[in-house]
Amino acid sequence: MAISLGYNQYGKAEVRLVHIDRSTSVHQIKDVNVTSQLTGDFTATHLTGDNSAVIATDTQKNTVYALARLHGVGPIEEFALRMARYFVDKYPQVKGSRQEVEEYSWNRISSAAGGPHDHAFTRGSAEVRTTVVTKHGAGEAIISGLRELTVLKSTGSEFHGFPQVEYTSLIETSDRILATAVCARWRYLGVEHVSIQGS
Template sequence: MAQGDIVLGPNQYGKAECRLVRITRDTDVHQIEDLNVTTQLRGDFAACHTDGDNSRVVATDTQKNTVYAFAREHGIGSPEDFLLRLAAHFVDGFAWVSGAELSAEQYAWERIAVDGRAHDHAFSRTGRETRTAVVERDGERTSVVAGLKDCTVLKSTGSEFHGFPRDRYTTLQETTDRILATSVTATWRYTRTDLDFDALYDGVRETLLSTFATVHSLALQQTIFEMGKAVLEQYDAVAEVSLSCPNKHHFLVDLAPFDLDNPGEVFFAADRPYGLIQATVLREGA
C-alpha cells in the first residue's frame, strides 16, 4: 500500500499540575495563595522526537522549578499575571520556544474564626468554586482566558420548561415552576493583558451569579445566554464568554402512597444522566 512520508505533527510538552502554596509572612497576619499550575511549551522540538536529541528540551523538571522560583522571586498576585510572567520567561528566554500554554487553578481559603475574630494564620478550605486561568503565548501574540468551575447554584422557583417537541419517546412533563440547578463552568477571554484581573474576576463572577438569580428562566439555554450577555454588556475588556452547565435535575417525589401531599417541597436530586448545556456568547467580529 502506497503512503507518503511520515512526519511529526503538532506537539507540545511541559509539567502538569505543579501544586503551589505560597504563604506571605510580611506581617503577623499571614496570606495564603494556593494554585495548581501546568506548563506546556511549543517550538522547534523535532530533533528530540525524531533523533532523541535533547539539546533544545527545556526539561519539565526545570519548568516545575521555575514555577516555584517565580513564586518566591516575584510573588503570585493574580493567577493571570503569574502565568503571563512565566510565559514571557519561557518564550523570550529560549530562542527555539515559539509558544506556550500555561494554565492554573486557584483554590480559595478563608480564615478560621476564633472567639468571633478571624485568626491570623489558621485557614479552612472554602466550598467556593475553583478559579481558572489560561495564558497562551504564540510568538508575540498573547491571549488571556479567565474562568471558574464547580460553581454550584440553585434557584427554587423562577424556572419553567415547556413547549418542546413531543414524540412517542417523550415522557417529560411540561412545567411552569421547577427547581433550576447547575454547576457552572465558565471561561471568558480578555481583549488585553494590562488589566486588574482580580477585580475583573470578582465582577464577572458577581454578574454571572446575579443574572442566574434574577432572570426568569424558560430554559437553561436562555439562562446561560443571558449570563454571558450580561458579562459582555458590563465589561468591555471581555470579548467572549463560554459556559458549560449540566442540568442538575430535581424530580418531585410522589408521596401519595404514604397519603401525603407534596406541594413542591420534597425532591429527588438525580446525579445522572443529566442534560449538558453549552454555549459561547461573543461580540460580533470578536
C-alpha cells in the same frame, strides 16, 4: 514515504504550589495547580534523540516554584502570564508557551476574639478558578473561568406559562428552590488589562 513532524508541545502537568505570603501578620494563601507546556523547534529531539534544546520538565516545575518565590502568585492570570513570558523570553528555542493554572479557595477560620484569624484557614468551596495563558512570539491570549461553582436560591424563582402538552408532568409554580452548578469561561480582549507586578 515522507514523514514530517507536525505541531507538538511538551511540558509538566500537576505542579502543586501552596504559596503563603507572610510579609505581614495577616497571612495570605494561594493554592494552585499548574500545567506548563512549551512549543518550539524540537525536531532533533523527536527524530534523533538530541535533547540539547529541551527545557526539562523538572526545570519547568522548578521555574514555577522560583517565580512564585520571587514575585508571589497574585492573580492567577498575572502568574500564568509571567511564566509564559519567562519561558519564551529566556530560551530562544522556545517559540510558544501555554500555562494553565487552577486555583482552589481557602477561608479564614474565626479567631477566639470573633474576627477572622490571621493565619488559620479551612478549605473553601469546591469552586475552582481557572486560567489558560498562551504566548506565541509577541502574541498573547488569556482565557479565564471558573468551574464547580454551586449556587442555590431558596425562594424567588418561578416557572410557569410553559406549554402543557400530553407528556408534561411538571406543575407550574410561582415560588421554588433553584440550584445549579456554574461553569463559565471568558476571554480577555488584551493582556494590557493584566498588570505584571515585579517583572
